[in-house]
Amino acid sequence: MKTQILAHSQVQKIIKRMAYQIYEKHFDQKEILFAAVVGQGLDVAKLVQTELLAISKIKISLVEVVLSKDKPVFNSASAPLHDKICKGKAVILFDDVLNTGRTLVYAMHPFLQFEIKSIQVAVLVDRNHPSFPVAADYIGLSLQTTLQDHVTVSFKANKFSVYLE
16 A cells, blocks of 8 residues: 655655755855765755755765665765765755665765764664664655555656655
8 A cells, every 4th residue: 555655745845845954964164075976866966955055155076876776785886976976065865754764874885984073964764774874864755654654756747746655
């Protein structure tokens, strides 16, 4: 059974709130590096970027982190990184849903070879089933689920929604 958890207007409000939270934490920064897990994580990052640019003058660079979400392995994540884009920057890593933390642990790896200022995690939905030492710093919705439940995020045709199956 598919149950809608968040409708379009609710997702928009959550994205706006996440942008304000990021601004409050990084208001003194000239530039932030948004890193997004390709797929829905990239969609979340772009939406937050749009909202953050509307309320601040912080420059935001966006890089895509490519890895297999089904079976991530060490050194499998890739991102177009170099010292100039990373050095001394605060990195915010985006994904749509935080379940066990596996994807985000592997997605962080490419950034660890650079002298970054910090790395934080932003997710639209946190399911609270940690198997890896990852906690989200910016959470749209914290949702208590069973391991058998599945959370689906949709950004199709500018109609945003989140479902629990």
